[in-house]
Amino acid sequence: MRVLSGIQPSGPLHIGNYFGALRQFLALERENDAYYFVADFHALTSVRDPRLLREYTHDVIVTMLALGLDPERATLFVQSDVPETTELAWLLSTVTPMGWLEKCVSYKDKVQQGLPAEHGLFAYPVLQAADILLYDADLVPVGQDQKQHLEITRDVAERFNHVYGGERGVFRLPKPSILETSAVVPGLDGRKMSKSYGNTIDIFDEPAVMRKKVKKIVTDSTPVEAPKNPETCPLFGLFSLFAAAEERALMDQRYRQGGVGYGEVKTRLAELMIAHFEPARQRRAELLANPDHVRAVRSSAAARARATARAVLDRARAACGVG
Numbered sequence: 001m002r003v004l005s006g007i008q009p010s011g012p013l014h015i016g017n018y019f020g021a022l023r024q025f026l027a028l029e030r031e032n033d034a035y036y037f038v039a040d041f042h043a044l045t046s047v048r049d050p051r052l053l054r055e056y057t058h059d060v061i062v063t064m065l066a067l068g069l070d071p072e073r074a075t076l077f078v079q080s081d082v083p084e085t086t087e088l089a090w091l092l093s094t095v096t097p098m099g100w101l102e103k104c105v106s107y108k109d110k111v112q113q114g115l116p117a118e119h120g121l122f123a124y125p126v127l128q129a130a131d132i133l134l135y136d137a138d139l140v141p142v143g144q145d146q147k148q149h150l151e152i153t154r155d156v157a158e159r160f161n162h163v164y165g166g167e168r169g170v171f172r173l174p175k176p177s178i179l180e181t182s183a184v185v186p187g188l189d190g191r192k193m194s195k196s197y198g199n200t201i202d203i204f205d206e207p208a209v210m211r212k213k214v215k216k217i218v219t220d221s222t223p224v225e226a227p228k229n230p231e232t233c234p235l236f237g238l239f240s241l242f243a244a245a246e247e248r249a250l251m252d253q254r255y256r257q258g259g260v261g262y263g264e265v266k267t268r269l270a271e272l273m274i275a276h277f278e279p280a281r282q283r284r285a286e287l288l289a290n291p292d293h294v295r296a297v298r299s300s301a302a303a304r305a306r307a308t309a310r311a312v313l314d315r316a317r318a319a320c321g322v323g
């Protein structure tokens, strides 16, 4: 299967990105033809400092490699290294009804948070459709927040196929892959962990910072001895992502019985989190010291990605009669 997904370089990657997306990337690259990209065109909708955008772009590649992504197996490229993307986005936008974009929750949410209502933000799902359709992707590993955008990608592909595709169609229809256990990773305040909510724990936060942030995770005022509901507790939600099955089951039981204090859970969660990312932290330091290696990965992946993209774009151009 062809697997494809992207991550925006709009800041350091956090634990929500890790459990919602990156962990799936690692699992899926083993047995599939994987394409993963750093979505810098998308990040332009929120990052307006060119130096920072370059820095974040480099850092996302470093993070993916440090976490164990194998550039020999997966094509790990940067979106803007494949300019075919924006051309396809235009072709797709000509068949995309405004109403489909107007109903997008993510756009409305971001404007409500104070981002300016700009065309790039509004048309984001069309660019995302181009990202996916350009590689004939079968499967797109994402978090729950991307489900609606994936539906739009399928609708746009079907529409283009219907208008121009004849019997065989032009685009392959992709499916989302959303893991039930980490579809929405909670942040420090219990809402979805998200850069724009300022409630993240970053994958490479220093251990002392991780400990400090974990202490801030919201909890209710249930006393230590009283029973607690693990299903509605964001702290337990995060704990269960890091703990092994046995420890998770035991903690679940102790929550329900009563007798466990949130302070104890937080201390253990911080330990688990720090230990989980320790090997990657060391690899990251090595990669940061070797930017030439990272640039070489980027440029060889760009060549591979462009070759795939060109063939699909040519198919789309021929179908609609341009060029």
Ligand code: AQP
Binding pocket: 006, 007, 008, 009, 010, 016, 017, 018, 019, 020, 021, 046, 141, 142, 143, 144, 145, 146, 182, 183, 184, 185, 186, 192, 193, 194, 195, 196, 197
């Ligand atoms: N909290 C989360 N739980 C599960 N999955 C998540 N993802 C992000 N946050 C969570 C998944 O990470 C992938 C990359 O996301 P993105 O680069 O599109 O960034 P995002 O979703 O926009 O991340 P943020 O932090 O929420 O950024 P802002 O605040 O800028 O919108 C996607 O697969 C996403 O589902």
